[in-house]
Amino acid sequence: MDSKCKNILQTLLSTSIQWDCPLSAHTSFGIGGPVEALVKVMNVDELMQVMEFVSEHKISWRVIGRGTNILVNDKGFNGLALVLAGDFKDYSFDEYGETTDVKVGAGAALSRLSSLCIERGLAGIEFAMGIPGTVGGAVLMNAGAWGGAIADILQGVELVSAGNIREYTREEVQFGYRSFNVAGDTQFIVTSAVFRLSKADPQRLRQISMEYQHKRKKSQPPGRGCAGSIFKNPEGASAGRLIEECGLKGEKIGDAEVSTQHANFIVNKGQATAEDVLQLMEKIQEEVHRKHGVLLEPEVHVW
Ligand SMILES: Cc1cc2nc3c(=O)[nH]c(=O)nc-3n(C[C@H](O)[C@H](O)[C@H](O)COP(=O)(O)OP(=O)(O)OC[C@H]3O[C@@H](n4cnc5c(N)ncnc54)[C@H](O)[C@@H]3O)c2cc1C
The missing domain is CATH 3.30.465.10 (Uridine Diphospho-n-acetylenolpyruvylglucosamine Reductase; domain 3)
Incomplete structure (x- = not known):
C-alpha cells in the first residue's frame, strides 16, 4: 500500500492501524511473519467501509480471530488482517x-x-x-x-x-x-x-x-505454543493414535515438536518457525501414509 492509501484507510477507522505487525503475537502458536496492516474494526459501519476500500484498491485481506487454528508463514502476509472488536463482542x-x-x-x-x-x-x-x-x-x-x-x-x-x-x-x-x-x-x-x-x-x-x-x-498440552489438532481425524480413526503408532511422539524439527502428551498436537518449544512446523507436518503425513495407508488432512489453516 502506498502512503496515500494508508492514510485513507486510517481515516475509515476509530482505532490505530498496526503496520507491519508480527502475527506471531496474534497466534497461539507464537509463529508468523508480519502482516502489512492489522486492522481492528469496531462495528459494521467500519467493516463495510473497509471492505469497500479493499475491493476498490484490490488489497488482499483475511480475518483473524484469536489465531488458535492458524499457522502463518514466516514471511507474513501482504494485505490486511481484520480483527473484529467493539460491537462484534x-x-x-x-x-x-x-x-x-x-x-x-x-x-x-x-x-x-x-x-x-x-x-x-x-x-x-x-x-x-x-x-x-x-x-x-x-x-x-x-x-x-x-x-x-x-x-x-x-x-x-x-x-x-x-x-x-x-x-x-x-x-x-x-x-x-x-x-x-x-x-x-x-x-x-x-x-x-x-x-x-x-x-x-x-x-x-x-x-x-x-x-x-x-x-x-x-x-492435551496447554494452549500456548500450539494450534489445537494439526490434522483432521480420518473417517473412523483418530489422527493422534495413527501418529502415535508411528512412534512420532517427541519427534522434532527445529523447535517444533510432536507433543509428548497428544500426538496430534505440534508444540512450539521456543523459536519454532512456520517452516519447521510444515516440515514436521510433512514428515508425519509421510510416516502415517507409509504405515497406515492414510493421508492425513491438515485441520490447521495455513496462511
Ligand atoms: C489448546 C487448543 C485446543 C483446541 N481445542 C479444540 C477443540 O476441542 N475443538 C475444535 O474444534 N478446535 C479446537 N482448537 C482449535 C481452535 O481453537 C478452533 O478452531 C477455534 O474455533 C478457532 O477460533 P479462532 O478465533 O482462534 O480462529 P482463527 O484461528 O483466528 O481462524 C481460523 C480460521 O477461521 C477464519 N476466521 C476467523 N474468524 C472469522 C470470521 N469472523 N469470519 C470468517 N472467517 C473467520 C480465519 O481466517 C481462519 O481461516 C483448539 C486450539 C488450541 C490452541
Whole structure:
C-alpha cells in the first residue's frame, strides 16, 4: 500500500492501524511473519467501509480471530488482517418458552460464551468450554468437542461478503467436519451468529463442563505454543493414535515438536518457525501414509 492509501484507510477507522505487525503475537502458536496492516474494526459501519476500500484498491485481506487454528508463514502476509472488536463482542438472549436464542458477535470469546450460558442454565454449548478462539472462528471451523459441534446449535448467521451484509438460516449454509461453507461465496466474514439452546439445570451443566475441562487438561498440552489438532481425524480413526503408532511422539524439527502428551498436537518449544512446523507436518503425513495407508488432512489453516 502506498502512503496515500494508508492514510485513507486510517481515516475509515476509530482505532490505530498496526503496520507491519508480527502475527506471531496474534497466534497461539507464537509463529508468523508480519502482516502489512492489522486492522481492528469496531462495528459494521467500519467493516463495510473497509471492505469497500479493499475491493476498490484490490488489497488482499483475511480475518483473524484469536489465531488458535492458524499457522502463518514466516514471511507474513501482504494485505490486511481484520480483527473484529467493539460491537462484534456483544450478545443478547431471546427466550421462547423452553428454548433461548443467543445472538452473539463474531469477535466474542467462545469459551466465555459457553460459561455464561451454563450459568444461565442454557444447554447445548457446554462442549465449547475450553475451546479457545472467537465465535467467528468457531463457526468457520465448525468447532467441536466431545460429540458436540457448532453445527448442532447454529440457528442463523450473518455474513459480510462482496460488500453486502446478509443473514442466512441454518438451512442455507453447509457444515462439514471442521468446515463451513455458503454456496457461491469463497471469501466472507462471519459477523454474528444465533445459537439455539434449551433450558437445563445449571448445576448439572457445570458438572458436565468440569468433566470436559478435566479430560482436556489430562489429554492435551496447554494452549500456548500450539494450534489445537494439526490434522483432521480420518473417517473412523483418530489422527493422534495413527501418529502415535508411528512412534512420532517427541519427534522434532527445529523447535517444533510432536507433543509428548497428544500426538496430534505440534508444540512450539521456543523459536519454532512456520517452516519447521510444515516440515514436521510433512514428515508425519509421510510416516502415517507409509504405515497406515492414510493421508492425513491438515485441520490447521495455513496462511
Ligand atoms: C489448546 C487448543 C485446543 C483446541 N481445542 C479444540 C477443540 O476441542 N475443538 C475444535 O474444534 N478446535 C479446537 N482448537 C482449535 C481452535 O481453537 C478452533 O478452531 C477455534 O474455533 C478457532 O477460533 P479462532 O478465533 O482462534 O480462529 P482463527 O484461528 O483466528 O481462524 C481460523 C480460521 O477461521 C477464519 N476466521 C476467523 N474468524 C472469522 C470470521 N469472523 N469470519 C470468517 N472467517 C473467520 C480465519 O481466517 C481462519 O481461516 C483448539 C486450539 C488450541 C490452541
